[in-house]
Amino acid sequence: MLLLKLALKNLLGAGTRTWLNVAVTSFSFVLIVFMSGFYQGFLEYAQQVTLETEVAGGAYWHPAYDPDDPFTLDDAHGIPPGPVSEQLAAGKAMPILLTQGSIYPEGRMMPVMVKGIPPNQNIVTLPTEVLGEYTGSAIPVLIGAGMAHSAQLEEGDVFTVRWRDAHGTYDANEAEIVSIMRVENPGVDMGQLWLPLGKLQDMLEMPGEATYVVAASGAELLADIGEWQPKPVMFFMQEYLDVIEMKSSNAKILYAVLLAMAAMGIFNSQVLSIFRRRKEIGTLMALGMIRSRVVALFTAEGGMHSILAFILGAIWGGPLLFFVATKGIPLPYDPTEFGVIMAPRLIGVYGIGMILGTTLLVAVIVTVVSYIPARKIAKLKPTEALTGRSN
Amino acid sequence: MNLLRRSVIILMLSLIWPLALSAQSEKVPTASELIAAMDANLTAKTSIVTSRMVVHGRRASRTITSKSWVEGAEKAFTEYLAPPREAGTKMLKLEDQLWTYSPQTDRIIQISGHMLRQSLMGSDLSYQDMMEDQSLEDVYDGVVEGSELLNGRDSWVMTLTAKKEGLAYHRRKAWIDKEWLLPMREELFAKSGKLLKSSYAEEVMQVEGRWYPKVWVFKDELKRNSKGTEWIIDEIAFNQPIPEAQFAKAALRK
Numbered sequence: 001m002l003l004l005k006l007a008l009k010n011l012l013g014a015g016t017r018t019w020l021n022v023a024v025t026s027f028s029f030v031l032i033v034f035m036s037g038f039y040q041g042f043l044e045y046a047q048q049v050t051l052e053t054e055v056a057g058g059a060y061w062h063p064a065y066d067p068d069d070p071f072t073l074d075d076a077h078g079i080p081p082g083p084v085s086e087q088l089a090a091g092k093a094m095p096i097l098l099t100q101g102s103i104y105p106e107g108r109m110m111p112v113m114v115k116g117i118p119p120n121q122n123i124v125t126l127p128t129e130v131l132g133e134y135t136g137s138a139i140p141v142l143i144g145a146g147m148a149h150s151a152q153l154e155e156g157d158v159f160t161v162r163w164r165d166a167h168g169t170y171d172a173n174e175a176e177i178v179s180i181m182r183v184e185n186p187g188v189d190m191g192q193l194w195l196p197l198g199k200l201q202d203m204l205e206m207p208g209e210a211t212y213v214v215a216a217s218g219a220e221l222l223a224d225i226g227e228w229q230p231k232p233v234m235f236f237m238q239e240y241l242d243v244i245e246m247k248s249s250n251a252k253i254l255y256a257v258l259l260a261m262a263a264m265g266i267f268n269s270q271v272l273s274i275f276r277r278r279k280e281i282g283t284l285m286a287l288g289m290i291r292s293r294v295v296a297l298f299t300a301e302g303g304m305h306s307i308l309a310f311i312l313g314a315i316w317g318g319p320l321l322f323f324v325a326t327k328g329i330p331l332p333y334d335p336t337e338f339g340v341i342m343a344p345r346l347i348g349v350y351g352i353g354m355i356l357g358t359t360l361l362v363a364v365i366v367t368v369v370s371y372i373p374a375r376k377i378a379k380l381k382p383t384e385a386l387t388g389r390s391n
Numbered sequence: 392m393n394l395l396r397r398s399v400i401i402l403m404l405s406l407i408w409p410l411a412l413s414a415q416s417e418k419v420p421t422a423s424e425l426i427a428a429m430d431a432n433l434t435a436k437t438s439i440v441t442s443r444m445v446v447h448g449r450r451a452s453r454t455i456t457s458k459s460w461v462e463g464a465e466k467a468f469t470e471y472l473a474p475p476r477e478a479g480t481k482m483l484k485l486e487d488q489l490w491t492y493s494p495q496t497d498r499i500i501q502i503s504g505h506m507l508r509q510s511l512m513g514s515d516l517s518y519q520d521m522m523e524d525q526s527l528e529d530v531y532d533g534v535v536e537g538s539e540l541l542n543g544r545d546s547w548v549m550t551l552t553a554k555k556e557g558l559a560y561h562r563r564k565a566w567i568d569k570e571w572l573l574p575m576r577e578e579l580f581a582k583s584g585k586l587l588k589s590s591y592a593e594e595v596m597q598v599e600g601r602w603y604p605k606v607w608v609f610k611d612e613l614k615r616n617s618k619g620t621e622w623i624i625d626e627i628a629f630n631q632p633i634p635e636a637q638f639a640k641a642a643l644r645k
Contacts, residue, residue: 104615
């Protein structure tokens with residue numbers, strides 16, 4: 001205890017040098033927590049939006065369906081198997097039918113993915129009921145704000161849509177935008193047209209068929225359904241986990257640079273401190289303090305930088321992180337244009353485990369870099385140290 | 392009054408009668424006969440064609456020069472000669488399969504599925520349009536609807552309606568020049584009746600005793616403001632021997 005008190009007294013006595021090191025360390029500490037919280041916030045938001053707008057309780061895919069391979073789409077349609085049909089009838093799932101098509105807004109050709117969805121569904125949070133309320137003669141279409149922006153379409157616009165039916169014959173007709181939905185998930189927005197399922201089944205001559213079926217949240221995802229493949233929620237979330245893992249790996253380089261900056265400052269001041277305080281070290285040893293305790297004293301002095309950095313970081317970084325966690329930082333651009341799920345405001349999620357882990361990491365690194373120069377003390381002879389010389 | 396009316400009727404009959412007689416004397420061909428007559432002009436055992444494709448974009452036009460070796464309706468090999476960006480690109484069609492070779496990547500890619508619907512070199516033609524090799528008579532029910540003047544020339548009007556599933560276009564309408572027996576204009580319709588594509592012969596030429604389109608224009612009718620794509624034949628030779636190796640996949644890399 002005496003050692004810690006002495007270390008703290010010495011540290012505070014060093015004045016500006018200590019506070020400069022503490023400031024740099026606290027900056028690194030807060031920035032690491034801030035960025036880790038941002039990635040966690042991004043992950044949680046992406047998962048929540050994906051669940052609400054697209055995945056719900058998982059899905060059953062047609063055996064030929066592979067969203068990464070558009071070649072499979074021509075064959076990826078069929079009547080869902082018996083057990084899944086029972087879930088459909090009970091309202092615990094909804095079928096989605098996909099096809100590729102082209103639209104001609106203002107005569108410009110754009111390739112699109114045409115998706116059929118039951119208008120009265122309540123499994124995902126897309127406002128599909130507007131499709132059922134349409135009474136016009138054109139094909140009613142619901143699109144996302146990102147799609148509307150890229151195709152320069154507005155509500156009420158009429159344009160030609162072209163597709164091929166189940167037999168490969170071209171067909172085309174007029175479609176009308178009945179609503180533009182604001183949705184943060186580009187997976188249900190960019191390059192996509194949402195049509196009433198029955199209408200699309202008629203257009204494609206695929207009565208009762210679907211490409212995949214989305215199960216409702218909380219509904220049991222059936223495993224034994226023949227050739228169709230059940231896809232649990234985690235299957236869809238893996239994509240985001242992979243992105244976060246990749247991003248976190250990149251961020252670790254930045255963390256290393258920040259920590260190296262803080263560590264170099266502390267290391268440097270430790271070396272200087274030991275050089276300038278040789279007489280003090282010699283006196284302590286002459287008074288009977290064993291070498292290991294002198295090393296411990298200097299290591300504790302260095303290590304205490306991390307405690308002061310944590311306190312300073314809490315003072316200036318705490319309110320900042322609290323603000324980011326509650327209010328968020330508004331983005332200066334529309335995130336839907338980037339093709340990834342991002343909240344319009346960056347919200348950080350700071351778990352206690354993450355904060356404690358970061359604190360521990362900073363403390364260990366600071367203590368290690370404090371110990372390395374302090375080892376030199378073990379080689380000092382008290383007589384030489386007292387005269388101010390060192391070997 | 393009665394006399395006046397009778398005189399007008401006699402005058403009208405005297406004007407119409409010779410026309411009616413000539414119409415009666417002109418035998419309306421069947422769709423099969425028209426298709427056979429067109430095939431006699433357009434198809435050969437083999438043909439070697441050097442042509443230019445002028446793709447009109449919204450801002451600028453591009454001219455792509457190519458040389459093709461064609462055997463019947465099932466084998467075709469095309470090598471693009473210009474511009475430098477496309478030079479060396481090759482395409483091989485064997486029955487219902489299509490491969491392309493790009494010298495930039497030194498890879499052969501098979502074009503299938505949805506890629507067949509994509510534009511050929513940015514033109515108004517799709518790969519699928521290039522792939523059509525079934526005899527029209529086999530897959531469409533044809534009806535000759537009569538004759539019309541097209542650009543001042545007398546033409547037969549023929550409508551073809553798909554008689555089997557799986558054809559890209561459900562209905563086609565063609566204007567066939569009575570003298571040249573060439574399709575001077577063609578319109579391709581969707582199942583809904585919407586006009587999807589059109590093509591017309593802007594200039595014709597006589598080669599080896601047969602009439603053949605010299606400049607052919609294709610247009611995607613759903614693209615507003617599209618000026619279409621011109622296909623200009625610079626040289627064509629019929630029934631020249633083509634070595635079988637020309638239609639081998641290995642020829643793509645040569």
